[in-house]
Amino acid sequence: MPLRRRDEDDDEMEPEDDEEYGEEGEQQALDDEELEAEEEEEEEEEEVETRRGGSSRKRRRSDFIDDVAEEDDEEEEDDDDDEDDYGGGGRRGGGGGGGGRRNKKPSGSQFFDLEAEVDSDDEEEDEDGEDDFIDRDVVAEEDDHRRMHRRPLLPREDDQEDVEALERRIQQRYARSSHTEYDEETTDVDQQALLPSVRDPKLWMVKCAIGKEREVAACLMQKFIDKGSELQIKSVVALDHLKNYIYIEADKEAHAKEACKGLRNIYAQKVMLVPIREMTEVLSVESKAIDLSRDTWVRMKIGTYKGDLAKVVDVDNVRQRVTVKLIPRIDLQALANKLEGREVVKKKAFVPPPRFMNIDEARELHIRVERRRDPMTGDYFENIGGMLFKDGFLYKTVSMKSISAQNIKPTFDELEKFRKPGENGDGDIASLSTLFANRKKGHFMKGDAVIVVKGDLKNLKGWVEKVEEDNVHIRPEMKGLPKTLAVHEKELCKYFEPGNHVKVVSGTQEGSTGMVVKVEQHVLIILSDTTKEHIRVFADDVVESSEVTTGVTRIGDYELHDLVLLDNMSFGVIIRVESEAFQVLKGVTDRPEASLVKLREIKCKLDKKTSVQDRFKNTVSVKDVVRIVDGPCRGKQGPVEHIYKGVLFVYDRHHLEHAGFICAKSQSCVIVGGSRGNGDRNGDSYSRLSHLRTPSHIPQSPKRFPRGGPPIDSRGRNRGGRGHDGSTGATVKICKGPFKGYRGRVKEIKGQTVRIELESQMKVVTGKSTFDRSCVSDNLAVTTPYRDTSRYGMGSETPMHPSRTPLHPYMTPMRDPGATPIHDGMRTPMRDRAWNPYTPMSPPRDNWEDGNPASWGTSPQYQPGSPPSRPYEAPTPGSGWANTPGGNYSEAGTPRDSSSAYANAPSPYLPSTPGGQPMTPNSASYLPGTPGGQPMTPGTGGLDVMSPVIGGENDGPWFIPDILVNIRRSGEESVGVIREVLADGSCRVVLGSSGGGDMVVVLPVEMEVVVPRKNDRIKIMGGALRGSTGKLIGVDGTDGIVKVDDTLDVKILDLAILAKLA
Amino acid sequence: MFFHIVLERNMQLHPRHFGRSLRENIVSKLMKDVEGTCSGRHGFVVAITGIENIGKGLIRDGTGFVTFPVKYQCVVFRPFKGEILEAVVTMVNKLIPDDMEFQSGDMPNYTTSDGSVKIQKDSEVRLKIIGTRVDATEIFCIGTIKDDFLGVINDPAAA
Structure with a gap:
C-alpha cells in the first residue's frame, strides 16, 4: 500500500515543486476535485478533532523541511493517525480556519495543502468515522484554499525559467526523502522527531459525563467553529476506550477550562495534565480492536458463560457487537419449564455444564424448535426460545465489551470440545492459527525453522533470518526464491520435524523436554524425557533444544x-x-x-535410609x-x-x-x-541391620552382659524412643566432626544423638546428626569395663573353638555399629588380642583406626589357636577387599568388608562350627563364584556373621524342628520340614511342605527358613521365647507381631527369628 | 551402525588376582565391566574382540589395588539419525496411535485396521531412526516405520 501511495504522491510532487517557484496567490474557483476532497473529509477519524484555525504560532519552515516532514507523516499514517492529525491537522487548520493568513504565509500553506490532501487520502482508507458533524462548509472552505494553491502550480511549470536549477532542487530534496521513504529503519528516528516536546501544546484530561464523551467533543468542536480563534484550544479527543474523560489539547490549563465553560456534561473543575511521555500513548490505537476478527478465540467475561471459550463468527464493528459460537450451558428441563410458563425455580449457584445442544432431546421435552435461515449468511439455525443453535453450538451475539480477546490460550481440552461435531481438519488449522493472534512478541528467533501457514506461500518452510516488529524475514527452503522473504509474523508457525529434541517453553507443560515423535499441524506430540509419556503441545510453545530436563520437578x-x-x-x-x-x-x-x-x-x-531383607534374607538397601x-x-x-x-x-x-x-x-x-551402597551409607545400613537382628540374640544370653547391660546397638530399635542406653557413662572417642579425636564420657544417648562430656574441655557437646553415633568410637576396651567383661565371657565361653574367637569380633560390628560401625569392626581384633593370651599385642592402635589395611594383614596372627584356619584366612580378607568394587577404600567401607570377609573366612573350613554358622557358607560359597571382585552384599556378610554368634550363645542349632525350610541343593529348590537337628548343625528334613516326602539330611548351608506371612503359624527360632510357637498376626516392616501360644502374649519379634511352622 | 574401534580403559585389579593368570583376570574383568555398557560417545559396547595392549600397572597408595591401562578392540553399536535398522520389539506401549490401532490386553499390540499386520512383542521390524538423544550413559532413539520397505519383517504371531 505505501508503495502505491508513494507513486501517487510522486505524481503530485512534481506540480508542487513548481508551485514553490511560482508565486502563490492565484486563486481559483472550486473545481470538481474539490467535491471529491469534500467527501473524503467527511470520513473522519474516530477521534473527533477540532482544528484550531488561527494558529498563533506561525510556522516558518523552509519548503525543504516541510517536504521531509510530509513524507514522514505519510509513513506513519498507518500506525499513528494521531500524529498525523496532530501535525497535519494543525497545519490543515492553518489552511482551513485562518483564511486570511494563507496569503501572508505562502510557502507554508503550500505545504499544508499538500499535506492535507495526503491526509485525506489516508483517511479514506482508515475511514471508520461517522463525524457527520464536521461542518461541510468548513471543509469546503478548506478545500477551497487548497485548490487555490494547486492551481498556480501548473502555469508555473510553463515558466521553464531554470529547468536545471529545478532539477537540482528536486534531486537534492528527493534524493534524501526517497531514502527515508523506503528504508524502514529510519522511520523510527523520524518519528522520534515528531514526538511532542515541551514547546508543543499539552494534553489536558477533562472529566465529563459517562457516555457523553463524543457528544462533548462534538460540542467543543461546534463551539470552536462558532467562536473561532477565541477558543484557544487546539483539539479535542474523545477516546472510545476511555470512559468519563476527554482530552483537550491546549497550551494552558486556563485555555482548556475556558473552552469548557458553559458546556453541559463536562466537568472542568479538575483538569489534569497528561505528561509528555504519555501523550503518544493516549492517542495510539489499541491493537485489541484489530485483533477481533472471525475465528478468533475469545473468552466470555460475564454471565453464565463467564470464562468459557468462544469463537468469533461475526464481528459488527459499527454496533460493537460480536457473534460468538459457544458450547451451550443450557438446562433443557428448566428451559422447557420456562417456555411452558411453569414456575421456574431460580437457582443462582447452579450453572449447567457445557453440553452440545441436542435438538431431538429438546423436542422430546416439547420445546419448540424453529428452523430458520439466517438472511445474512444463508445458514440454517435452530431457534429455541430466542437462542440460535447450529451443530449443537450456541450462536450468541454479545457486546464486544463482554468478551476478552487478549491472551486467550485455549487448552487442548477446550479445543477438542470445539472440534467435536465433525469439524474438518482445515477448520481446525484455521482455528489454531488464530491462536497466534495473541501470541507474545519476540516469539521467533533467528535460526528457528518455520513454516508459512497462511497466504500464497503456505507450506513454505524456511529459517528465520531477521525479526522485525511484525514481519519476519525468512530464508526459504525452496530454491529459486529470493534469498529472504518478509512474512508477517502471524502467517508463520514454528516448524519441527519428528526426531527433533525440543523443550517446552510455555504452557502447561512448560519446562519439559522431549523428542518430537509426531507433528500434527501446529500440535506436536513429544515423547517426554522424564515420563516417557507423550505430551501434546503447540508448536509455538516449543523451542529446539538439546537440553534434557525433567520439566517442573x-x-x-x-x-x-x-x-x-x-x-x-x-x-x-x-x-x-x-x-x-x-x-x-x-x-x-x-x-x-x-x-x-x-x-x-x-x-x-x-x-530415612533403611534397609530390609529380601526374600532370601539378604539385606536390601537403597540403590541395590x-x-x-x-x-x-x-x-x-x-x-x-x-x-x-x-x-x-x-x-x-x-x-x-x-x-x-x-x-x-x-x-x-x-x-x-551385590549391594551397591557406598561405604558411608552402608555403614549406616549396617548399623540398622544390626539392630534389626540383635533383639533376637540379646535376650538369649542374658548373662552375657552381667554388669554393663546391653550395648548400644541392642537397643537400636529403641533408639528413637528411650533416652538411656547401655553405653551411657562409657568413655568414647569422637572420630568425626569438629571434636574429632576428643575423648569423653557418654552422658546421654537419645535417638541418634549422643551427648558426650569431653575429658579435656570440661564441657558437654551434643551431636545431632544421624551420623553422630557412628562418629563416636568406642574407646579402648579397657575404658569400658562392662564390655571387656562381656567379651571375656564370650571368648571364654568357647575355648574349644579357637576359630570362633575371631568370629566374636564380628559381633562387635554387628552389635555396635549402631554407634560405631566403623571402628568397632576394626578394633575388635585388637580387643581380642587384649584378652587373648596368645596374641602378641603388636600393632599400634592408631593403625587400626586409620583403617590401614595393612593392619589387617596381622589378623591371622591373633588366632594362633587356630593354626589350620590361618592360611585360609589370609586370602579371605582379600576377597573381602575385592568386595569393594572399584577399590573404593573409604574408611567406612573398609571395616565392613573386612568384617564380612572374616565372617566368611572360617566357615568353609570349620563346618563343624555349630549353629548359625552354616549360614555363613552361604555367602562364602558365593564369594568364590564371583571373580573380578563382584560386589558382594556386605549386608549378607554382616548378617551371616550373626548366625554363628547366635549359635555360639545358644550352644544349640539355629534351626529347630517342625519349621518349614526352603532347600536349595544343586540348583534345585524344594520345601521341606525340619524333623531333627543334628549335632553338627545339619538337619534331617522331610521333603514336601506337609512333610510327606523323603527324609534327607541337609546342611544348614543349603536351607533357609521359609518366611512366614501374616496369619501363619510360626515357631520362634531365637530369643527368650525360642522354641515357642505362635501365630503371626501382623507384619510391620521387619518386625513380626506374634501371638505366642503358651502365654497368649502378643510380642513384637524380628521376622528373621520367626519361621513358618509346618 | 557398528564400529570396530580401539578403546582404552583403566582397570583396577585386586591384588588377589595377581599371578599367573593376571592377564586373563584383567580381560575377564574388562569384559564384565565393559560389555553391554553404553557411552554417549561411542555407543553400546557389543563385544570385546581383542586386547591390544595392557600397560604397566600402577599400585595405588593405601589400597593395594593396581591400575592397568588396557587398550582393547571392541565392536560398538551406535545408532544414527536416518539409519535403517532391524529391531526386535521388546515392549509395546501405548504411545502414538497412528494408522495402526493399539490393542491393550494380555499381549498389547498394534494392528492395522484390516488386521493383516500386527506388531507385538518379539516382532521384528525394520525401522528408520528419525531422532536420537545421546546422554552420557544412554542413547535414546525414535524410529519410524512409516516409510517404504519399513515395518514388520518377521512376525512371530504369524509364524
Missing part, C-alpha cells in the same frame, strides 16, 4: 521421585509433578495405585538392584529407590507406567548382584 520441599508421607498415613513416591499437585505412586503392593495429591496433603518427606519375583510386577528389575515399612520402590526404566516406579514388598524381591 519440584514444588515446595518435594521433588520428583521423593518418598512422601501423606495425610492418611499412606506413603508413596512422587512420580509426576503437575502444576499444583503431585502424582504419587502409593506404597501398596498388590496393585499399582497412583493418585493425585495436593501439596497440602503431603505430610512430610521420608528420606533387586528383581521382583512375586506379585503383579514379577520379572521387573531395577535399583531400589526408596524403602519404607518393608515396601520397596523399585525403578525399572523399562517400566513405562508410573514413571518407571514399581512398588513391591521386600519379601517378594531378590537382590541382584
Whole structure:
C-alpha cells in the first residue's frame, strides 16, 4: 500500500515543486476535485478533532523541511493517525480556519495543502468515522484554499525559467526523502522527531459525563467553529476506550477550562495534565480492536458463560457487537419449564455444564424448535426460545465489551470440545492459527525453522533470518526464491520435524523436554524425557533444544521421585509433578495405585535410609538392584529407590507406567548382584541391620552382659524412643566432626544423638546428626569395663573353638555399629588380642583406626589357636577387599568388608562350627563364584556373621524342628520340614511342605527358613521365647507381631527369628 | 551402525588376582565391566574382540589395588539419525496411535485396521531412526516405520 501511495504522491510532487517557484496567490474557483476532497473529509477519524484555525504560532519552515516532514507523516499514517492529525491537522487548520493568513504565509500553506490532501487520502482508507458533524462548509472552505494553491502550480511549470536549477532542487530534496521513504529503519528516528516536546501544546484530561464523551467533543468542536480563534484550544479527543474523560489539547490549563465553560456534561473543575511521555500513548490505537476478527478465540467475561471459550463468527464493528459460537450451558428441563410458563425455580449457584445442544432431546421435552435461515449468511439455525443453535453450538451475539480477546490460550481440552461435531481438519488449522493472534512478541528467533501457514506461500518452510516488529524475514527452503522473504509474523508457525529434541517453553507443560515423535499441524506430540509419556503441545510453545530436563520437578520441599508421607498415613513416591499437585505412586503392593495429591496433603518427606531383607534374607538397601519375583510386577528389575515399612520402590526404566516406579514388598524381591551402597551409607545400613537382628540374640544370653547391660546397638530399635542406653557413662572417642579425636564420657544417648562430656574441655557437646553415633568410637576396651567383661565371657565361653574367637569380633560390628560401625569392626581384633593370651599385642592402635589395611594383614596372627584356619584366612580378607568394587577404600567401607570377609573366612573350613554358622557358607560359597571382585552384599556378610554368634550363645542349632525350610541343593529348590537337628548343625528334613516326602539330611548351608506371612503359624527360632510357637498376626516392616501360644502374649519379634511352622 | 574401534580403559585389579593368570583376570574383568555398557560417545559396547595392549600397572597408595591401562578392540553399536535398522520389539506401549490401532490386553499390540499386520512383542521390524538423544550413559532413539520397505519383517504371531 505505501508503495502505491508513494507513486501517487510522486505524481503530485512534481506540480508542487513548481508551485514553490511560482508565486502563490492565484486563486481559483472550486473545481470538481474539490467535491471529491469534500467527501473524503467527511470520513473522519474516530477521534473527533477540532482544528484550531488561527494558529498563533506561525510556522516558518523552509519548503525543504516541510517536504521531509510530509513524507514522514505519510509513513506513519498507518500506525499513528494521531500524529498525523496532530501535525497535519494543525497545519490543515492553518489552511482551513485562518483564511486570511494563507496569503501572508505562502510557502507554508503550500505545504499544508499538500499535506492535507495526503491526509485525506489516508483517511479514506482508515475511514471508520461517522463525524457527520464536521461542518461541510468548513471543509469546503478548506478545500477551497487548497485548490487555490494547486492551481498556480501548473502555469508555473510553463515558466521553464531554470529547468536545471529545478532539477537540482528536486534531486537534492528527493534524493534524501526517497531514502527515508523506503528504508524502514529510519522511520523510527523520524518519528522520534515528531514526538511532542515541551514547546508543543499539552494534553489536558477533562472529566465529563459517562457516555457523553463524543457528544462533548462534538460540542467543543461546534463551539470552536462558532467562536473561532477565541477558543484557544487546539483539539479535542474523545477516546472510545476511555470512559468519563476527554482530552483537550491546549497550551494552558486556563485555555482548556475556558473552552469548557458553559458546556453541559463536562466537568472542568479538575483538569489534569497528561505528561509528555504519555501523550503518544493516549492517542495510539489499541491493537485489541484489530485483533477481533472471525475465528478468533475469545473468552466470555460475564454471565453464565463467564470464562468459557468462544469463537468469533461475526464481528459488527459499527454496533460493537460480536457473534460468538459457544458450547451451550443450557438446562433443557428448566428451559422447557420456562417456555411452558411453569414456575421456574431460580437457582443462582447452579450453572449447567457445557453440553452440545441436542435438538431431538429438546423436542422430546416439547420445546419448540424453529428452523430458520439466517438472511445474512444463508445458514440454517435452530431457534429455541430466542437462542440460535447450529451443530449443537450456541450462536450468541454479545457486546464486544463482554468478551476478552487478549491472551486467550485455549487448552487442548477446550479445543477438542470445539472440534467435536465433525469439524474438518482445515477448520481446525484455521482455528489454531488464530491462536497466534495473541501470541507474545519476540516469539521467533533467528535460526528457528518455520513454516508459512497462511497466504500464497503456505507450506513454505524456511529459517528465520531477521525479526522485525511484525514481519519476519525468512530464508526459504525452496530454491529459486529470493534469498529472504518478509512474512508477517502471524502467517508463520514454528516448524519441527519428528526426531527433533525440543523443550517446552510455555504452557502447561512448560519446562519439559522431549523428542518430537509426531507433528500434527501446529500440535506436536513429544515423547517426554522424564515420563516417557507423550505430551501434546503447540508448536509455538516449543523451542529446539538439546537440553534434557525433567520439566517442573519440584514444588515446595518435594521433588520428583521423593518418598512422601501423606495425610492418611499412606506413603508413596512422587512420580509426576503437575502444576499444583503431585502424582504419587502409593506404597501398596498388590496393585499399582497412583493418585493425585495436593501439596497440602503431603505430610512430610521420608528420606530415612533403611534397609530390609529380601526374600532370601539378604539385606536390601537403597540403590541395590533387586528383581521382583512375586506379585503383579514379577520379572521387573531395577535399583531400589526408596524403602519404607518393608515396601520397596523399585525403578525399572523399562517400566513405562508410573514413571518407571514399581512398588513391591521386600519379601517378594531378590537382590541382584551385590549391594551397591557406598561405604558411608552402608555403614549406616549396617548399623540398622544390626539392630534389626540383635533383639533376637540379646535376650538369649542374658548373662552375657552381667554388669554393663546391653550395648548400644541392642537397643537400636529403641533408639528413637528411650533416652538411656547401655553405653551411657562409657568413655568414647569422637572420630568425626569438629571434636574429632576428643575423648569423653557418654552422658546421654537419645535417638541418634549422643551427648558426650569431653575429658579435656570440661564441657558437654551434643551431636545431632544421624551420623553422630557412628562418629563416636568406642574407646579402648579397657575404658569400658562392662564390655571387656562381656567379651571375656564370650571368648571364654568357647575355648574349644579357637576359630570362633575371631568370629566374636564380628559381633562387635554387628552389635555396635549402631554407634560405631566403623571402628568397632576394626578394633575388635585388637580387643581380642587384649584378652587373648596368645596374641602378641603388636600393632599400634592408631593403625587400626586409620583403617590401614595393612593392619589387617596381622589378623591371622591373633588366632594362633587356630593354626589350620590361618592360611585360609589370609586370602579371605582379600576377597573381602575385592568386595569393594572399584577399590573404593573409604574408611567406612573398609571395616565392613573386612568384617564380612572374616565372617566368611572360617566357615568353609570349620563346618563343624555349630549353629548359625552354616549360614555363613552361604555367602562364602558365593564369594568364590564371583571373580573380578563382584560386589558382594556386605549386608549378607554382616548378617551371616550373626548366625554363628547366635549359635555360639545358644550352644544349640539355629534351626529347630517342625519349621518349614526352603532347600536349595544343586540348583534345585524344594520345601521341606525340619524333623531333627543334628549335632553338627545339619538337619534331617522331610521333603514336601506337609512333610510327606523323603527324609534327607541337609546342611544348614543349603536351607533357609521359609518366611512366614501374616496369619501363619510360626515357631520362634531365637530369643527368650525360642522354641515357642505362635501365630503371626501382623507384619510391620521387619518386625513380626506374634501371638505366642503358651502365654497368649502378643510380642513384637524380628521376622528373621520367626519361621513358618509346618 | 557398528564400529570396530580401539578403546582404552583403566582397570583396577585386586591384588588377589595377581599371578599367573593376571592377564586373563584383567580381560575377564574388562569384559564384565565393559560389555553391554553404553557411552554417549561411542555407543553400546557389543563385544570385546581383542586386547591390544595392557600397560604397566600402577599400585595405588593405601589400597593395594593396581591400575592397568588396557587398550582393547571392541565392536560398538551406535545408532544414527536416518539409519535403517532391524529391531526386535521388546515392549509395546501405548504411545502414538497412528494408522495402526493399539490393542491393550494380555499381549498389547498394534494392528492395522484390516488386521493383516500386527506388531507385538518379539516382532521384528525394520525401522528408520528419525531422532536420537545421546546422554552420557544412554542413547535414546525414535524410529519410524512409516516409510517404504519399513515395518514388520518377521512376525512371530504369524509364524
